[in-house]
Amino acid sequence: MSTLSDEKPAIYRAGSRPGRRSPDLFQVLCWVASVATVATLAWMILQIGQQSWPAIKEFGLGFITGERWIPNRDQYGVLPFLLGTTISSLIALLFALPLGLSIAIFLSEDFLPLPIRQVVRFTVEMLAAIPSVVYGLWGIFVVIPLVQQWGKWLAKTFEDVPVLGVVFDGPARSNSMLTASIVLALMILPTITAISRNALVAVPATLREGSYALGATRWETIFGVLLPTAAPGIVAATILALGRAMGETMAVAMLIGNSDRLTWSLLKPAGTLASKLANEFGEASGIQVNALMYAALLLMGLTLTVNILGELVLRYTQRKTAGIR
Amino acid sequence: MADTEHFFTAAGAHRAGIRSFGNKVLNVVCVALALLTLIPLVSIVFLVLKNGLPLLTPAIFTELPPAAGQAGGGFGNAVVGTFQMVGIALAIAAPLGILSAVYINEYAPTSRLSNTVRFVAKLLTGIPSIICGVFAYAVIVLPKTGLIEAVQGWREGWFRDIALWIVTSLPSGFSAWAGGFALSILMLPTILITAEQALLGVSKAYREASYGLGATRFQTIWRIVLPDAVPAIMTGIMLSVARAAGETAPLIFTALFSQFWAQSLNEPTASLSVLIYNFSTLPYEHQQNMAWTASLVLVILVTISNVTAQVVFRKR
Numbered sequence: 001m002s003t004l005s006d007e008k009p010a011i012y013r014a015g016s017r018p019g020r021r022s023p024d025l026f027q028v029l030c031w032v033a034s035v036a037t038v039a040t041l042a043w044m045i046l047q048i049g050q051q052s053w054p055a056i057k058e059f060g061l062g063f064i065t066g067e068r069w070i071p072n073r074d075q076y077g078v079l080p081f082l083l084g085t086t087i088s089s090l091i092a093l094l095f096a097l098p099l100g101l102s103i104a105i106f107l108s109e110d111f112l113p114l115p116i117r118q119v120v121r122f123t124v125e126m127l128a129a130i131p132s133v134v135y136g137l138w139g140i141f142v143v144i145p146l147v148q149q150w151g152k153w154l155a156k157t158f159e160d161v162p163v164l165g166v167v168f169d170g171p172a173r174s175n176s177m178l179t180a181s182i183v184l185a186l187m188i189l190p191t192i193t194a195i196s197r198n199a200l201v202a203v204p205a206t207l208r209e210g211s212y213a214l215g216a217t218r219w220e221t222i223f224g225v226l227l228p229t230a231a232p233g234i235v236a237a238t239i240l241a242l243g244r245a246m247g248e249t250m251a252v253a254m255l256i257g258n259s260d261r262l263t264w265s266l267l268k269p270a271g272t273l274a275s276k277l278a279n280e281f282g283e284a285s286g287i288q289v290n291a292l293m294y295a296a297l298l299l300m301g302l303t304l305t306v307n308i309l310g311e312l313v314l315r316y317t318q319r320k321t322a323g324i325r
Numbered sequence: 326m327a328d329t330e331h332f333f334t335a336a337g338a339h340r341a342g343i344r345s346f347g348n349k350v351l352n353v354v355c356v357a358l359a360l361l362t363l364i365p366l367v368s369i370v371f372l373v374l375k376n377g378l379p380l381l382t383p384a385i386f387t388e389l390p391p392a393a394g395q396a397g398g399g400f401g402n403a404v405v406g407t408f409q410m411v412g413i414a415l416a417i418a419a420p421l422g423i424l425s426a427v428y429i430n431e432y433a434p435t436s437r438l439s440n441t442v443r444f445v446a447k448l449l450t451g452i453p454s455i456i457c458g459v460f461a462y463a464v465i466v467l468p469k470t471g472l473i474e475a476v477q478g479w480r481e482g483w484f485r486d487i488a489l490w491i492v493t494s495l496p497s498g499f500s501a502w503a504g505g506f507a508l509s510i511l512m513l514p515t516i517l518i519t520a521e522q523a524l525l526g527v528s529k530a531y532r533e534a535s536y537g538l539g540a541t542r543f544q545t546i547w548r549i550v551l552p553d554a555v556p557a558i559m560t561g562i563m564l565s566v567a568r569a570a571g572e573t574a575p576l577i578f579t580a581l582f583s584q585f586w587a588q589s590l591n592e593p594t595a596s597l598s599v600l601i602y603n604f605s606t607l608p609y610e611h612q613q614n615m616a617w618t619a620s621l622v623l624v625i626l627v628t629i630s631n632v633t634a635q636v637v638f639r640k641r
Contacts, residue, residue, distance in 0.1 A: 037513065038442055040445075041445045047464055134369065134571070138373075189362065217345065220344070249455040249573075253602075281459070300453070
């Protein structure tokens, strides 16, 4: 694609030489559409910011550090949800990263014949196409019973272990952070796989050949040459997947148990910013709407930051691999 | 020298053996992990088919959702609602996305506005779908609720009645409009980015030939470039339709849900995805089975649009 865009300007500039043609109506129309696209994002930020302003004035930064969310008493704090969003996404990443990376390596190497690799690739693409609610429904009937079984065992086994005792603090519930994270991991797997695979495929063949020529085995080449060269791309994949996990709503809302309590245990019900919005917006009124808008603003800020970061890393990667060639 | 000769010593052969063994172990681990991903997908597809197929009868597309605990019924209104809202979203997002793509690729590929549009499109793809719902709620649902409350506060009389009638018939509130608007923001970046790629793929020679024959830029774009890019643009549109049809988060508090056939686009509207969400948490087996059947219908719809996108419109 980069080569295409490199040759592109010359011909267009010929067409848009000053004085040659005045802008026609269609051009104006297209310009308006472009401005409208940019304006949409600005409008979103402004609108949500404006709606959350009463809550920002009322609660300030205490909103972020507040541990209780009690609409009846006009008491609003999002710390449990902020932590829920962060922890569930990170745990999902913990599951998805090794798996996604393995698949990316599997797809870019020639372990098995091409048809089998294509089946795996198709599978991963299918995973991306399945709607979030269907994941939620599947989670209710498949993952919840699994976690129900293993959760009790985890809670009992790690009861007296220092850190893990807190992480797997019982009594274990099936609607929990762990359940949501497992399903989230599946949902972000395609993102990690696709971007990491692109990064691995973009590593010049000469580097691989050089490594083999020096007598390295396949995995010495993968760990010593391919992964380090593709590292920025893999980092970008991880960051973008994190952004996706943080914004994922329905499957999480169906599985996490939607508790308002602050907890560090993976085996207890929790809540995320997105699941809170999904659960309360429909029936909210008064200052509660503003508080929810404030929470939405936080979520938007969080995902935008993560995505911009991922995009920057990705651009850096592309510039860097272009240099190697 | 010792380094190059170690292959011929006993210790060297031993090390090479370990390296080769380690290599094989990692091969197996990697292949096993990759094939592991097949399990969840197979499980999802299997369960959706097994639990969804028994209720999949023609009646399910013509009847209304059963009340809690009741048997029978269908989700005809949800299928219609999903199509309505995806249609509204498409009507907003497709022109906006395609025209923007034409601008950033044909008219001003290197301008600052074009680069901003590309960046904004990237950012929009990363915005959580629920935020689109929140936005639609703020823009379409809230103002109407506010207006109705304000008008209801007026003095009684015919003037108030007329004002109330006008306000309640505005295209807003919890409605298909609000849901479609939320979905359109979700679709916009997909359509825009794929349309730009489609236009990029049109051969430079076509444009040069067109200009060479004396065509204006509008004629070139409208008669030469766009027709050639249509299949690829349609691919993007079908992909965005597939994604929007499956989305729930932007709809739960904009279109809400309805047990009845919608009389207009101005009232709460049912959709397949919200139906799955609502029914999956009910404690009744029949409703849960219906959620599976709705999932099956939804997955079929999504797969059809995806396959159409990949196969039918991809000529290049």
